[in-house]
Amino acid sequence: MWTDNPGAGGRRGRLVAGRATVFAALSLALAAMAAACAVVPTTGSPRAAEEDNSRDSLNQPYVRMIATPPIKDASPEEIVKGFQAAMASFDDPTLSVARQYLTPAAAQKWNPWRQTTVFESKLVPEGPSGQNLQDAKDTTVTLKGTAVATIDSEGRYTPASGSVAQQFSLARADGAQWRIDEPPDARLLSTDDLKRDYRQVDLYYPPATQSEGLVVDRVWVPINPSTGVPETVVRRLLAGPTASIRNSVSTAFPDGTDLNQITVEGDTVVVDFTSPVESVSADRIEAMKAQLSWTLGDLVTGRTVEIRVDGEPFRGTELRFNPRDYLQFDPNVLPSQPQAYYMQGGKLYRTKEKGGELVYGAAGTADAKFSDPAISGEPSPRVAALVGDEGIWVTTTVLDGQWQRWIAGKTKDLTAPSWDRYGAVWTAERVGDHETRVWRAMAGQARRVNIDKDLAESRVLALRVSRDGARVAMITADGPDEAVEIGTIVRTGQDATITNVQRLDPRTHQRIVDIAWQDAASLLVLSKGNAGQELSTWSVMEGMEVPDAAIKLDAQAEIGSIVAAPPDHVLASADDDGEVRTYNVDKKAWIAIAKDGATNPVYPLG
């Protein structure tokens, strides 16, 4: 009946349609709910993966030795071995476990902190042969090994060599157990122990002249397991620089400052000092921050650092800073991609992507004949060079820059000039046959540098000031022997002194071709021996050749000079081919960057 009524049919149709809509909506909602209820989503849009930043990267993992007390009825060799192992444990600052290996009297007076002696890994204790230990009251055990280095109480690493035999006399102590009677007043560690327990740390101190910048002091510090690496490092920083550069640097931290603790709060590394730190003068706060930033180095990369005093904000305000803001304190001064220069046809060129371009000023012309240019580290660099036969001249690299004479002298008597970061040009002059003078010229005024008698009497073939301005590297010749020596520069007012001159490479009978500062702590030495040319990298503060140097040199190549810049830029001039080459670390190959008589590559400073 109602089917006859179109209106009713339409209404029904609408009704059905409405119901379908409702049903669809309901099922959709149900599906959405079911999807929301799923614990693990199975679909979703792609997004960038999140890093887990919660881990405490400040405390890098490290491994410690577990000191074990002597076992019962141990043989004398075992006692010595156990004693040596217990000394390698830094868990207990009083070394109480190691003292258990000593007789009570020896344990009382044993002082292992004066020096640490490092041996090669294999330390073999040798007992007395043929002695009947059953009835013996005392015996001697010899620990034989190859000496590697000694580390003094302030952490300075000095290489050593030769085989060492350390004698231990043992006696029977309580319970007829063997105990060491006369221990050496030193800690004996193997290289493994050193690697495990010590960290090579670069401490940074502002120069004593109060100028901006930092000077590196590389030391080895034992990691205190109860506080971890960062606290150990900062405590060592507060303890002050090593004796070798004590006079040329200062520290921004006031006397008596101690560290409470270092904690991580989110992205902030909180360094909590004791209250004396608040007495720092306002103009040294920046230096203090720079010291912290650079000394903590990688440990605080990408974080902010906050200085607190006994848990309270520094002088009532939050002293928070980003280590990135202290990059200008870089002891290496140069940017990570430093500009390189070279000589070609008697003119100074600046390297570019392809080829090179002439520098502005007098150095870009061949008007005056000059050689051995040195580039200063300023934003608009100056060039110092041996000009003609009239000493060292300096020009700017702006348009119309003209040569100015800074140091007078005969070119053949002067070493190539070297800039320091404070805008001074250094050179050594040969006066007569038996005297060497070192000159330092600032703003055209040359002053003599005080040097000790040994240096004054030796012949200086080359002199290079390090980029942090704290050290000088020299090639000295004593008869046929050539050696590399490192001195520390102490500046007092207008005067400068080179002190603490140390020979770097103990080897003899070789010719040193050139030296170049890689960075503030390492020096490249190009030497020529019987086997041909050799390029080695030396850590100047450890007096140690860096093993596994990255750069391989073709022994047959005739390299006239090298320059280097941090982190791993090296330029060499192949005099035979008239090429300047750069070393590509990734490809492990030398690549020419300038040809056709290019020579004398230069990086600013160094």
Add this chain to the structure above:
Amino acid sequence: MPAAAPAKKKPRRRTPRQIARGVRRRARRAAGMVRRIWRRSLQLRVVTSTLVISMAVVAVLGVFLMQSIATSVLKSRELAAVEESRANIATASGYLAPQTAEVADASPEGGSGGLAANPVDSAVSALTERSGGRYDVVVFNDDGIGDGRASGKIDYSSIPERLRAKVKASEEGVLYTQPVTLRYLGNKAPESGLAIGGRVNDSYEIYHLFPLNSEETTLLAVQRVLIGVGVALVLLLAAIAYLVTRQVVTPVRLARQAAERLAAGRLEERLKVRGEDDLARLATSFNEMASNLALKIHQLEELSQVQRQFVSDVSHELRTPLTTVRMAADLLYESREDFDPAAARSAELMQNQLERFESMLADLLEISRYDAGAATLDVESVDMRDVVLRAVGDSEALAERQATRFELRLPSEHCMAEVDSRRVERILRNLLFNAIEHGEGRDIVVTLGADRDAVAVAVRDHGVGLKPGEENLVFDRFWRGDPSRARTIGGTGLGLAISREDAMLHGGWLQAWGSPGEGTQFRLSLPRLAGSELRGSPLPLVPPEVEIRRAWRGHATPVMAPAVAEVGARSLENADAGGFDVD
């Protein structure tokens, strides 16, 4: 409420015992109040029980949930840790294998200076490197000197000796785990963790110490959320219960209030009807009931009015013919000596029954006056001793006929009370007649007692007494203790009913006590001042000698007679108190 106010606030010093007592009293009062509220509020009960039940359910659920979450989280962590430890131990066993030199050289740490690193160092460094600080590694080797290593700041004494003993005795490749507290060197706080140990290459024990603080944090967060949700749920349920019961209880409460008002006689009270739900239907039914009740009550009132009017009218109407009958009967009675003996006897009988009929009619009229509320008091101050003596004097003749003696116990001084002496005399007369009738010739004791507020007269006989439950029936109209017994004195059956109405008109009490074989005592208690409320009676309802006898028979404590119990707690107290006043 003031119950909470501590006693210490009062400036007056009190002994601790007093304070304790005060506190206890207040606590008791508060508890009583809470109990009362609890008993009276359905809503409170429903909400509280919902709260308690939901709390229990939520707590059980929460604990169960928490346990299962904790178990699954920790289990998965433990499995992952064991897997990692197993992989690490396999790596380490490679390093620690006897042909260590090549392996060590191949390792990245083997490099420096071209020296072959100590295999233990290489192994532990590799493991530590892999851990990245997520866990710590400790290696022990009891057979080698200087082979113990620990990573990071972990204090290796965190590894329990029991675990070490297990590991040392275990097969290689079998791992043992134990939950431990991880202690650290320096000032890092200890944390809970998991130690997993295994033995490799004969004597090396390698332990992995996994901190579980992230799991702990997660579980604590879950626990917090669970507690929060649980509390919210319980509160929500309580709120729902509150709202729901409010919806139900409010109309019920309104209905209760309406019913109370209805009970108080306000028959016009009605409930508001809203909606069509069960409560609305309840209200409708209530309203119907109320209107029906009002109708019925109205009808009954009318009926009762009609009946009273009828009785009153009948009594009046009967009086006129009765007067005529009376006059005729008097005539017949006076001239009875002229009749033959049988007729004379009939005349005498008629005379007697006519007198009775008259008095009954008078009583009926009297009681109908009470029913109609027409009775009034004619109050004057009288000496109750005179009233008693007059009533006794009126009863002397009858008493002599029954060979009964009265024993009067009257106070020596005046005993004034504001009463209607005519009505009180009638009450006493009724009581005395009653006592004489049921006293079986034994002595009747009449006692008059008084105190500051009230006077009381007790009439005691030593007849058969009343059976339990009859103490109130005696005041019913036309009630007989023993229907088979004939009325010797010829009471109308309305005397006690009228007496009680009289007593109530005075604002006093008329009460009966009786015990089979011990007789009966009626006590009339009246306030001294007309219109004042009667608080107690100067005389005990139960005769003192009976009380003492019972106390003797029973135990030291007096046992109340059932009759006394019937009277109610208040008059009972008064009766007891009155027992000491009497002499």
